[in-house]
Amino acid sequence: MLSRQSAQLFNKTPAIRVLSTCNKTFVRTKVSLPELDWDFGDLEPHISGQINEVHYTKHHQTYVNGFNDSVAKMGELKELLAKEPTPAVAREIITLQQNIKFHGGGYTNHCLFWKNLAPEKNGGGQLNDGKLKDAIIKQYGSLESLQKLTNEKLAGVQGSGWAFIVKNLANGGKLDVVQTYNQDTVTGSLIPLVAIDAWEHAYYLQYQNKKVDYFKAIWNVINWKEAAKRFEQEKIIS
Numbered sequence: 001m002l003s004r005q006s007a008q009l010f011n012k013t014p015a016i017r018v019l020s021t022c023n024k025t026f027v028r029t030k031v032s033l034p035e036l037d038w039d040f041g042d043l044e045p046h047i048s049g050q051i052n053e054v055h056y057t058k059h060h061q062t063y064v065n066g067f068n069d070s071v072a073k074m075g076e077l078k079e080l081l082a083k084e085p086t087p088a089v090a091r092e093i094i095t096l097q098q099n100i101k102f103h104g105g106g107y108t109n110h111c112l113f114w115k116n117l118a119p120e121k122n123g124g125g126q127l128n129d130g131k132l133k134d135a136i137i138k139q140y141g142s143l144e145s146l147q148k149l150t151n152e153k154l155a156g157v158q159g160s161g162w163a164f165i166v167k168n169l170a171n172g173g174k175l176d177v178v179q180t181y182n183q184d185t186v187t188g189s190l191i192p193l194v195a196i197d198a199w200e201h202a203y204y205l206q207y208q209n210k211k212v213d214y215f216k217a218i219w220n221v222i223n224w225k226e227a228a229k230r231f232e233q234e235k236i237i238s
């Protein structure tokens with residue numbers, strides 16, 4: 001198994017690359033895999049090192065590449081539209097938007113996911129006293145009730161999707177649990193606090209058809225410290 005550092009070095013695409021040609025300087029901006037705060041095997045026994053390695057180096061990398069390619073293609077299509085403002089070009093743009101939504105969602109959702117996870121030795125699974133804990137108790141009665149609701153939403157995903165615990169800025173900052181399909185993400189007034197991947201690639205190598213066991217186990221490595229930080233940072237829309 002590759003170490004996390006090796007994999008990151010191997011896969012890393014610079015977020016911003018400055019190219020100098022003759023007298024011109026171009027700034028090329030691309031997204032890249034985020035650095036992880038832990039090693040692939042650090043979430044065991046709840047999520048295996050093999051799953052994390054494949055998930056990060058293969059699946060997440062695919063979304064990174066797909067998003068960068070789609071955005072670049074969009075730039076080309078916008079230029080083409082300026083020359084050929086036709087329904088055919090407009091249809092190409094609409095088609096490409098689906099790719100941007102899918103790969104862009106995959107890129108951002110997985111960035112959230114990795115940051116949402118922490119090894120038990122680093123406090124994974126621990127919800128400390130604070131504003132987020134108070135809000136959870138006030139709305140759901142207990143952390144266990146919120147976990148149960150989230151697991152029900154995750155189990156309800158038919159095919160591939162995600163569940164997000166969010167802070168709804170348009171609803172007084174209340175918590176909510178949102179389920180999406182494919183790589184659809186949460187945007188706008190919904191601030192993601194915790195994102196849980198319900199795609200088969202997130203659990204199958206370890207849990208096979210017992211995805212409910214994966215949904216139970218992942219709570220042992222949820223990074224509540226990160227969730228609390230996001231909860232407290234985001235201000236309510238008045």
Ligand SMILES: [Fe+2]
Pocket residue numbers: 055059110197199201202
């Ligand atoms: Fe995934």
